[in-house]
Amino acid sequence: MPKEGKNITENVNTPPGTATHVGDKKMENAKLTYTKYNKEKIDRKNIKDIDEFINDQETDKVKWLNITGLQNTELIENLCQALDIHPLVIEDIVNTGQAAKYEDYEQYLFLNTKSIVFNKEDELDTEQISFLLFKDQLISFQESESSIFSPLNKRLAEGTYIRKNKADDLLYGLLDTVVDHYFIVMEKIGDEIDLVEDELLSDPNKDVLHKIYTLKRELIFIQNTLWPMRNVLNTLSRNESDLIDERTNRYFQDVYDHAIQMIDLTETYRDISSGMLDTYLSSISNKTNDVMKILTIYSTIFIPLSFLAGVYGMNFKYFPELNWKYSYPVFWLVSIFITIMMIRFFKKKDWL
Structure with a gap:
């Protein structure tokens, strides 16, 4: 079943701004992927030292540093301190039990989002993805290595419109990829609902009842994840920060619309699962009769x-x-x- 809290007691009674990793330890060592691009050229490589990113003086390219693995809090803390990031933001980055949120610090924007995934046991789980947006650079933080950003990397390599714009467009592309991944999860949930409905009509039994309750819990879990994401995207689409171009706000509005669509679909599936539970109870009652x-x-x-x-x-x-x-x-x-x-x-x- 989905985990609605990830070792949340680990950060209890610690001073505000303490960079303590909270959550499952999914990677031993952090992986740093550094991407620089403009409309003519793109360069992507793995780096071992954050100084290569911090000391890069190029101004004609958008810089994107993706950090995979949050266990190395010292590395993350050193990077953020070098960029004058608020200690509370550092705490939110490494605390994977944090809800999705958006904060404007004038010099940079902080976004904390959730990606819904299926783990090795084929159960729903979330992975936290955080973003720090600056004028010409973006830093993203992932819990574990995944292929969620692969479509965007492909689009960057092909030289699409994102290559022609600033870091705010890159942030839009990454958020759009995260939200689009919800469609994949919801499609799998929809297929599972169809299978349970067929089993319910042919042979209602305790296994079917267990599957119905599992579906209901999964949908509640998804809805609880989507609502904070909806609020973040809504705030972002109406943002007046100098770091986000007015033209890009329209794209963020499109991502927000996708999130609303996912919430509506989740509520529809919840109604269907509740109806299946009523059908199961009616079938059992009819059998008894x-x-x-x-x-x-x-x-x-x-x-x-x-x-x-x-x-x-x-x-x-x-x-x-x-x-x-x-x-x-x-x-x-x-x-x-x-x-x-x-x-x-x-x-x-x-x-x-």
């Missing part, structure tokens, strides 16, 4: 037979029929006749 109906019919058939058996089982001394040699066969004929007539009556009423 069918069993009770059969038991009632059999009981009703045996009531007159039990009455006859009870009458002739009484210990009275004088029973005229007992001295008649045909009394036993007649008793069975009467019992069989009553049974047949009652069965015919039940079938006529469509109770059988």
Whole structure:
């Protein structure tokens, strides 16, 4: 099941601004990928020292440093301190239990977002992706190595419009990639709902009930992740910061619209899963009613037979029929006749 809190007690009672990694340790060593580009050229490489990024004096290119792995808090702290980043921002970067948020520090913008992924056990989980946007450079922080930014890297290599613009367009492209990844997750959830619906109609059982509850929890988990993202994107699309061009705001509005679409789809799927739960309960109730109906019919058939058996089982001394040699066969004929007539009556009423 999805984890709604990741070791959140690790950061309890520590001073504000303490850079303590909170969450699963997904990578032993941080990976630094440095990308520089303009409309004519792009250069991407892995670097070992943050000084190569900090001391780069080129001004005609957009610079993007992607840090994968948040366990090395010393490296992240040194980088942020060199760029005069607020200590509370550093704390939010390494605290993976943090909700999505947006903060404007005039010289830079900080965004904390969540990517929804399926882990190795094929269960829903989140990965935190944080961004620091400056005038001509962007720094992103990922929990673990993934292919979520591969489509954007491909577009950069092909020289699309992002190469012709500033770092705010790169931020738009990265956020758009994160939100688009929600569509992949929701498509898989939709396929799972279709399968559970088929199982529910063919054979409602406890396994189906477990799957329905799992779906409901997953959808609640997704919705709780999407709402803070919606607020971040809404604020970003109306932002008046000098670091974001007015033209780019329209693109952020488009990403915001995609997030709203995901929230609507999540609510639709939640309604469907609630309907499936009602259908399951109705099916179980119908099964119980069918069993009770059969038991009632059999009981009703045996009531007159039990009455006859009870009458002739009484210990009275004088029973005229007992001295008649045909009394036993007649008793069975009467019992069989009553049974047949009652069965015919039940079938006529469509109770059988």
